[in-house]
Amino acid sequence: MGAEYTDHRLAIVGAGVMGTNIAALALGHGVPVVLVDVDKAVLSQARGIVRQKLRHAQLMGALPGRPYGQLVTSVSLDDVADATAVIEAVTELPETKAKVLAGISAAVRPGTLLISNTSCIPIDELACSVPRPDELAGVHFMNPSYLIKPVEVIRGPRTGERTMEAVAELLECLGRQWLVVRDRAGFVINRLLHPLINTAAMVVEEGTATADTVDGLLEGCLGHSTGPLRTADLIGLDNLVDSLNVLYEQTGEASCLPCGLLLEKVRAGDLGRKSGRGFYDYGKVAS
């Protein structure tokens, strides 16, 4: 892998919110992408979503003006074999991620950079499922990945020096800025953000204030660019509950136990922006 953007070939496994975000980021920076998912219908929908995200990135002037990379979609993990780096962005369930990472590492050549975009699961725990744990690092892209430049990089205790260099080369090519943190559940951002969102949902559940008021106070008084509940809708409430469950299992802290209102919304299919409704109804309000 070299420093030129044409030297990179990215594979992304998982075509959900983050998979399509990262795909748009890479394609817009001229890097070809193989996007893999188990579901053909999800992949077909993902093509349209990625196209729209690329338009969004262009609208906001967030792309460097390189020719777009080519997007290939596939339902076979074998198609990640030629990638210079593979990013795992599947559901935030430890056993699912472990299974997918094992499949990826069986398909790629030794020396291929392996990245997990996990929200909360310690990298070293995921490293147990791959034969070359030194080749795995965590990169926590923000949402939308093509607009927010900073990312959180997680170095596991077994992550190798060469892997960290490869992460830096890839992120440089994608125009990202990064800060490296140590490997603990939730790392830095979600260790702080997820309990905050959960508590904000509890505040609404208890009737202290509406979602709009909670977000308005956090935005207006504390300078958050997006309030915690609007952020929750952007993340996806199902993903948030999965991540909170991981955090609760790992830390035992009550603030990480998903509150009733969050669980109720997920049960009702109100998953946030991606389903059209969460704490807000996106058919009615500016999003």
Add this chain to the structure above:
Amino acid sequence: MTAEYVSTVAPETAEAVESALTDFLAEKTNTLVEPGQDLFASGLVSSMFAMQLVVHLEESYDIAVLGPELNLDNFRTVQAMARLVIRLRTGSDEASDS
């Protein structure tokens, strides 16, 4: 998502587009904006809502915003958006630059 805003009679003038857009923004943001008001500088429109505006214009006026037209400056004010709509629908820029 924005079907209720689709015009049955296509507005022919920049003024009509401006008026429809002002109504749309009032509905979505609970704010009455001036035609020349910078929607981004005032914080009224987020980066996410900017894309929603693009899709709204495309669906409402049967236009496609492509290439260099997909530029934030075309969506910065109600006037700029109306000019874009007229330009893409008729190939001319009817609205003034006031």
